[in-house]
Amino acid sequence: MKNSFVELNARERVNALLDTENGRELVGPFDQMIAPNLVAQGIVPESDDGIVVSLGTIGHKKVVVIAMEGSFQGGGIGEVSGAKIIAALSHALEENQNGHEIFPIIVLDTGGVRLQEANYGLLSISEIGNLIVALKKYVPVIGVVPGRVGSFGGMSITSALMSYLITTKKARVGLNGPEVIEQEAGVREFDSSDKDLIWNTIGARQRVQAQIIDELVTDSVESIKSAVLAAMLERKDSHRSENADFYLSLLDSLDLSKPMTIESYNQALIEHQAQSVDLPVITEQATPATTSVGYDWFQALTGLKNPNSTVSTVYYGDSKRFNEDVVVTAIVPDPKNPMYRVRDGEVGLVEGFRMAQILNHIYEADQNKAVKRPIVVVIDVPSQAYGYNEELIGIHVALANSAAAYAKLRQAGHPIIGVIVGNAISGAFLAHGLQSSRLIALNSPAISVQAMSKESASRITKRSIAEIEAAAEQVPSIAYDIRNYNKLGALYRFLEKITDQSTSITNVNAVISAVNDAIEDVRRTNDTMLTARYTNEIAVKMGRVETNKVQAKMNEEWNA
Amino acid sequence: MEQLAYQYQTSQPISKRVHVGVVGSGDLEILMFPTDKSESTVKVRTGSDGFDKVWGNVLTRFFDRYPISADIVINDFGATPGVVYLRLTQAMEELADEK
Numbered sequence: 001m002k003n004s005f006v007e008l009n010a011r012e013r014v015n016a017l018l019d020t021e022n023g024r025e026l027v028g029p030f031d032q033m034i035a036p037n038l039v040a041q042g043i044v045p046e047s048d049d050g051i052v053v054s055l056g057t058i059g060h061k062k063v064v065v066i067a068m069e070g071s072f073q074g075g076g077i078g079e080v081s082g083a084k085i086i087a088a089l090s091h092a093l094e095e096n097q098n099g100h101e102i103f104p105i106i107v108l109d110t111g112g113v114r115l116q117e118a119n120y121g122l123l124s125i126s127e128i129g130n131l132i133v134a135l136k137k138y139v140p141v142i143g144v145v146p147g148r149v150g151s152f153g154g155m156s157i158t159s160a161l162m163s164y165l166i167t168t169k170k171a172r173v174g175l176n177g178p179e180v181i182e183q184e185a186g187v188r189e190f191d192s193s194d195k196d197l198i199w200n201t202i203g204a205r206q207r208v209q210a211q212i213i214d215e216l217v218t219d220s221v222e223s224i225k226s227a228v229l230a231a232m233l234e235r236k237d238s239h240r241s242e243n244a245d246f247y248l249s250l251l252d253s254l255d256l257s258k259p260m261t262i263e264s265y266n267q268a269l270i271e272h273q274a275q276s277v278d279l280p281v282i283t284e285q286a287t288p289a290t291t292s293v294g295y296d297w298f299q300a301l302t303g304l305k306n307p308n309s310t311v312s313t314v315y316y317g318d319s320k321r322f323n324e325d326v327v328v329t330a331i332v333p334d335p336k337n338p339m340y341r342v343r344d345g346e347v348g349l350v351e352g353f354r355m356a357q358i359l360n361h362i363y364e365a366d367q368n369k370a371v372k373r374p375i376v377v378v379i380d381v382p383s384q385a386y387g388y389n390e391e392l393i394g395i396h397v398a399l400a401n402s403a404a405a406y407a408k409l410r411q412a413g414h415p416i417i418g419v420i421v422g423n424a425i426s427g428a429f430l431a432h433g434l435q436s437s438r439l440i441a442l443n444s445p446a447i448s449v450q451a452m453s454k455e456s457a458s459r460i461t462k463r464s465i466a467e468i469e470a471a472a473e474q475v476p477s478i479a480y481d482i483r484n485y486n487k488l489g490a491l492y493r494f495l496e497k498i499t500d501q502s503t504s505i506t507n508v509n510a511v512i513s514a515v516n517d518a519i520e521d522v523r524r525t526n527d528t529m530l531t532a533r534y535t536n537e538i539a540v541k542m543g544r545v546e547t548n549k550v551q552a553k554m555n556e557e558w559n560a
Numbered sequence: 561m562e563q564l565a566y567q568y569q570t571s572q573p574i575s576k577r578v579h580v581g582v583v584g585s586g587d588l589e590i591l592m593f594p595t596d597k598s599e600s601t602v603k604v605r606t607g608s609d610g611f612d613k614v615w616g617n618v619l620t621r622f623f624d625r626y627p628i629s630a631d632i633v634i635n636d637f638g639a640t641p642g643v644v645y646l647r648l649t650q651a652m653e654e655l656a657d658e659k
Binding site for chain 1: 607
């Protein structure tokens with residue numbers, strides 16, 4: 001096709017968007033910032049680690065264009081590639097804060113987290129999302145999904161955080177790739193060999209109907225560039241990640257106990273009028289509402305006895321057990337949930353939108369108060385929901401709503417303190433936990449922190465589970481245990497002596513004391529962002545060495 | 561992955577650095593950096609092990625025709641010798657392009 005945008009590689013796409021020949025690439029291939037984690041696993045790296053960042057203009061307006069190279073490792077985000085995006089967006093934020101308007105344009109062609117670097121991808125994606133939420137106060141953040149890989153995984157959550165999303169009909173946008181849903185939920189839930197099913201569900205044409213993308217354009221350089229420019233000039237913003245009431249009332253009206261047809265969903269969506277939905281009510285009962293590590297910790301940290309929520313999977317409550325009044329949040333399992341893909345405590349549609357609703361309520365309640373209440377996030381989330389209905393409706397949008405709300409509260413001055421008491425996996429962790437100002441973790445061997453189950457990671461990366469386990473010996477970010485996670489510098493406090501998950505008095509007191517320290521640390525440093533993740537001692541020494549190298553290089557080149 | 565290194569005595573310095581290609585399936589990227597020496601060094605990382613002789617042949621043929629002096633980095637994701645040679649020639653076109 002003449003002038004096809006889709007057929008271009010990442011660098012060509014960036015140059016095609018920019019006004020003629022005025023782009024300046026930052027931390028480009030000649031800087032040789034390659035991913036050591038790939039080399040350590042015997043995987044050939046790329047000199048730009050699959051990310052192109054250029055400063056320039058579009059329609060004479062200053063922009064930073066960031067593009068993922070979909071042909072290199074599926075456009076996945078690892079440490080170096082993630083750090084390039086983070087560093088570029090940090091500079092763009094600073095410029096905008098200083099009154100120098102610059103528009104971030106992000107060309108997505110990505111499978112999400114690069115599984116060969118796993119936890120680095122998750123950390124990076126949460127930090128990217130945080131910067132997008134901050135940037136939207138100044139300028140729209142425009143996303144383009146041209147197509148070939150499309151946009152998947154954590155980066156689709158990122159796409160839903162963006163102000164405005166432009167795609168061609170060759171794009172697909174979803175959270176869980178078809179192969180992963182099939183692996184996790186079975187072929188009856190989603191048949192990954194059925195190409196029509198895939199395109200009809202998550203292809204761009206349907207995604208416009210589903211209001212998951214904003215604009216479908218023909219695949220030419222001209223039409224994409226003019227759509228991007230119009231979005232910039234008209235400051236288009238669909239507020240997709242602040243849409244909890246709309247979706248909660250929509251979900252209430254649907255029967256999701258069985259797969260919906262695409263037609264009936266589209267019809268319901270067109271007819272739907274947003275209504276306000278009552279907040280969950282949590283009351284004390286005679287018997288426990290469910291059994292899970294997260295539920296036990298929610299009880300212990302709030303002091304509530306056998307709490308029962310009107311929304312069976314989503315809990316929040318005030319607590320007087322800390323130095324300050326805090327609000328504790330948790331997502332728990334409901335074995336009888338009619339949403340059958342969420343019965344084991346996964347974060348699904350309801351969970352994402354509900355958490356956003358609760359957090360927005362707290363935001364509004366504290367809006368005019370000098371001191372914003374801390375939020376203590378009980379993290380025990382085995383995964384996001386893998387399901388057909390979830391993809392059709394857009395589970396990544398639900399997770400983005402929750403992530404955006406946590407980020408918004410933190411940026412407004414609420415310390416967000418995450419406590420990893422159970423599993424912290426993938427999209428679930430991005431939605432509920434990874435936007436925390438500080439993370440605290442127990443040292444239990446039962447805790448996993450990861451991007452994907454070993455079975456699915458094996459299928460996607462075409463490596464045996466034994467090979468993945470051997471690689472994890474070299475690369476801590478792809479290990480599943482909390483001790484290796486601590487090596488990344490992501491934890492503010494690793495409670496090494498707590499080797500079980502029980503809510504014994506000793507354990508609870510240790511957690512409360514660590515949370516108090518974390519709140520105080522956030523207050524003392526006036527920290528509203530996530531930079532502490534890669535500027536702390538462990539991160540600088542070993543956990544985020546490459547992140548810091550990329551930051552330094554970007555600092556050097558941004559103003560050069 | 562295999563890492564290979566080659567060296568060629570050459571005579572024509574290059575004036576600027578160039579970058580072509582992508583580390584995608586069946587493709588490769590090539591970077592050329594100017595050097596003061598009268599030789600070229602080539603560092604190859606390839607995902608297809610056991611082809612060091614083939615690499616040697618392709619590179620020898622290239623330097624016979626273009627005796628440029630450069631430090632060259634190649635990251636290869638299973639490109640055929642034909643594609644390798646095509647990308648090398650493309651890099652030469654970039655060098656010739658005065659823009």
